[in-house]
Amino acid sequence: MSLPAIRMNAVTKTYKQGARVVHALREVTAALPRGRFTAVMGPSGSGKSTFLHCAAGLDTPTSGTVHLGEVEISRMSETQLSELRRDRAGFVFQSFNLIPALTVMENITLPFRLAGTRPDPAWLDEVVRRVGLENRTRHRPSQLSGGQQQRVAIARALATRPEVVFADEPTGALDPVTAADVLGLLRRLVDTTGQTAVMVTHDPVAAAHADQVLFLADGVIVEELLSPSAGEIARRISALGRRTAAA
Numbered sequence: 001m002s003l004p005a006i007r008m009n010a011v012t013k014t015y016k017q018g019a020r021v022v023h024a025l026r027e028v029t030a031a032l033p034r035g036r037f038t039a040v041m042g043p044s045g046s047g048k049s050t051f052l053h054c055a056a057g058l059d060t061p062t063s064g065t066v067h068l069g070e071v072e073i074s075r076m077s078e079t080q081l082s083e084l085r086r087d088r089a090g091f092v093f094q095s096f097n098l099i100p101a102l103t104v105m106e107n108i109t110l111p112f113r114l115a116g117t118r119p120d121p122a123w124l125d126e127v128v129r130r131v132g133l134e135n136r137t138r139h140r141p142s143q144l145s146g147g148q149q150q151r152v153a154i155a156r157a158l159a160t161r162p163e164v165v166f167a168d169e170p171t172g173a174l175d176p177v178t179a180a181d182v183l184g185l186l187r188r189l190v191d192t193t194g195q196t197a198v199m200v201t202h203d204p205v206a207a208a209h210a211d212q213v214l215f216l217a218d219g220v221i222v223e224e225l226l227s228p229s230a231g232e233i234a235r236r237i238s239a240l241g242r243r244t245a246a247a
């Protein structure tokens with residue numbers, strides 16, 4: 001077995017909300033396999049975004065360790081983390097986060113401009129082709145549909161060949177047909193390039209595209225399903241929702 005892309009060991013994250021301490025994650029231990037697609041689900045407030053942020057080095061755990069490959073990232077400084085995110089992670093968000101004044105190609109290559117490096121032209125061509133934007137590279141984001149804009153964001157996330165792509169509700173702003181199209185694209189990218197992807201979602205249909213689904217409830221991983229169907233996922237989520245409501 002190869003080393004997981006990400007290992008989280010006994011990760012706890014607490015936040016202070018006034019006088020209250022909120023346990024967003026409680027001793028979470030998880031491995032995100034390299035070259036696989038992992039979805040993270042759970043009721044609202046269960047800790048999904050906190051999980052993704054700790055896994056991606058966007059936030060540091062209160063205790064416990066996070067490794068990206070062989071490197072422990074949980075004790076890094078903010079400067080080290082921002083370099084690590086720039087060099088080794090790709091991000092896709094619900095709101096696309098494209099720069100309106102830049103063309104599609106300029107948006108895709110922005111990470112290189114920010115890092116002062118140059119893209120590998122062959123890989124860049126391949127990424128643009130894989131996301132189906134060959135004929136759109138000179139357009140501005142406002143000239144594209146929502147699904148096309150999210151494809152630009154996916155291409156931007158992949159352009160640097162990151163070890164892991166982190167997606168937070170990537171289809172939350174898309175209609176179901178466009179969402180299925182974007183998820184199919186992510187799925188194919190994992191299958192054909194060996195890319196590792198982690199996605200937080202509320203949508204059982206979206207999560208059914210993943211190889212493994214982690215279910216969080218009250219900051220704890222309560223279940224892990226391998227290649228589940230959307231129906232199976234929906235049943236687990238509604239059971240967890242009832243459990244959380246009863247607590």
Ligand SMILES: Nc1ncnc2c1ncn2[C@@H]1O[C@H](COP(=O)(O)OP(=O)(O)OP(=O)(O)O)[C@@H](O)[C@H]1O
Nearest residue numbers: 015016017022024043044045046047048049050051
């Ligand atoms: N920056 C913060 N400051 C204080 N509390 C926070 C902060 N971020 C998250 N929390 C709290 O931590 C808990 C977990 O939040 P998180 O956003 O990880 O949940 P989630 O499962 O992603 O929720 P949702 O599905 O509603 O987005 C919640 O109780 C939330 O209020």
